[in-house]
Amino acid sequence: MKFASGNSLKLRRLLRFGGAWLSAACCLAQSASAPTPTSTNIFAPNSTPADEIFGLSMFVLAVTGTIFAIVFSLLLYAAIKFRKRANDDLREPLQIYGSDQLEMAWTVIPVLIVIVLFMTSARVIHAVQDARRPPGTIEVTVIGHQFWWEYRYPQYGFVTANELHVPVSDPGHPTPTFLKLLSADTDHSFWIPRLAGKTDLIPNHPNSTWVDPHEAGLYLGQCAQYCGTQHAKMLLRASVDSRADFDRWVQAQQQIARDESALSAEALEGRRVFHATACVNCHAIAGTKADGRFGPDLTHLMSRETIASGVAGNTAAELRRWVQNPAAIKPGSLMPSMNLTDTELDEVTAYLLTLH
Ligand code: HEC
Ligand SMILES: [Cu+2]
Numbered sequence: 001m002k003f004a005s006g007n008s009l010k011l012r013r014l015l016r017f018g019g020a021w022l023s024a025a026c027c028l029a030q031s032a033s034a035p036t037p038t039s040t041n042i043f044a045p046n047s048t049p050a051d052e053i054f055g056l057s058m059f060v061l062a063v064t065g066t067i068f069a070i071v072f073s074l075l076l077y078a079a080i081k082f083r084k085r086a087n088d089d090l091r092e093p094l095q096i097y098g099s100d101q102l103e104m105a106w107t108v109i110p111v112l113i114v115i116v117l118f119m120t121s122a123r124v125i126h127a128v129q130d131a132r133r134p135p136g137t138i139e140v141t142v143i144g145h146q147f148w149w150e151y152r153y154p155q156y157g158f159v160t161a162n163e164l165h166v167p168v169s170d171p172g173h174p175t176p177t178f179l180k181l182l183s184a185d186t187d188h189s190f191w192i193p194r195l196a197g198k199t200d201l202i203p204n205h206p207n208s209t210w211v212d213p214h215e216a217g218l219y220l221g222q223c224a225q226y227c228g229t230q231h232a233k234m235l236l237r238a239s240v241d242s243r244a245d246f247d248r249w250v251q252a253q254q255q256i257a258r259d260e261s262a263l264s265a266e267a268l269e270g271r272r273v274f275h276a277t278a279c280v281n282c283h284a285i286a287g288t289k290a291d292g293r294f295g296p297d298l299t300h301l302m303s304r305e306t307i308a309s310g311v312a313g314n315t316a317a318e319l320r321r322w323v324q325n326p327a328a329i330k331p332g333s334l335m336p337s338m339n340l341t342d343t344e345l346d347e348v349t350a351y352l353l354t355l356h
Pocket of ligand 1: 161162274280304307322333335
């Protein structure tokens with residue numbers, strides 16, 4: 001069932017305009033150095049769960065808007081028609097007690113309206129929560145951390161961070177991505193408005209949601225649950241890739257063999273510093289001794305466009321600035337400054353730049 005009718009098309013356009021303003025405000029939250037983000041417009045859904053929720057909210061808005069218009073017009077009519085006039089005789093009007101028809105009407109009609117709203121909501125909740133997983137479904141485990149996202153792809157055997165990749169889902173041959181939502185510390189909320197509704201990540205209570213984006217592109221979102229100081233800088237980035245691009249990305253993420261003889265002297269020195277300091281306790285780099293899980297997996301750091309959950313562009317300068325003092329970019333971040341010397345910073349940065 002689709003709720004959009006001719007009239008709601010106009011409404012859709014109007015809301016899209018309003019939504020553009022909302023999302024413009026939202027984009028300001030993105031750092032100027034991050035790549036150009038695309039819309040986070042909640043009125044431009046592009047995936048089945050987001051479509052369903054959008055349709056339902058338009059339907060509810062239409063019903064409640066109609067009630068509002070009727071009640072407000074009657075109120076206005078009564079206030080004007082029966083206002084106090086100059087020649088008012090100040091006598092009470094005729095009092096009427098009890099009308100079976102009226103009382104029946106204002107009991108039955110609201111009950112019917114509530115039933116309709118209940119049924120349509122239940123239908124959407126069912127469609128979103130109990131969706132079947134067709135063959136070819138991608139499974140991703142999303143783990144919310146203060147203040148970044150961990151993405152595990154158990155089917156493919158790798159872990160990445162902060163930039164989710166999912167394939168486009170062709171409605172004729174759907175390949176949705178199901179997300180299992182977990183938290184490593186406190187409550188977070190996964191919300192990419194154009195893909196699906198908000199779903200919380202709660203410690204010890206696995207939740208799930210799914211997306212089947214209809215178009216390739218970059219979809220942005222935001223942790224929607226206050227989870228600590230840097231909640232506002234816990235941005236979500238989902239890259240929706242064509243099937244071929246997605247497969248290429250998966251293959252690249254699965255690579256662990258790296259030829260360290262090809263590293264420059266500076267990068268080798270950086271590698272030594274990295275492995276000699278606490279970096280290895282918090283970060284994993286597949287194929288090396290670094291297997292920390294407290295911070296983002298850095299195996300393919302350079303395959304990401306941003307660092308620190310979308311807050312800064314992934315460039316040599318930002319990486320150096322980040323390692324020197326994470327709090328300068330993200331106050332309250334749980335990565336400490338390691339007080340490296342300038343030379344060590346240059347070396348570590350050179351090493352990080354080799355993690356393709
Ligand atoms: C106590 C644990 C801890 C230590 C030690 C640590 N980090 Fe981190 N690191 C983190 C956390 C947590 C984040 C995510 C911060 C955020 O986005 O809020 C992070 C983020 C990063 C990022 C950005 C990754 C991304 O994809 O966003 C890089 C690069 C990085 N750390 C490098 C290093 C280097 C190099 C060292 C050693 C000099 C180091 N870290 C030491 C915990 C740590
Ligand atoms: Cu959060």
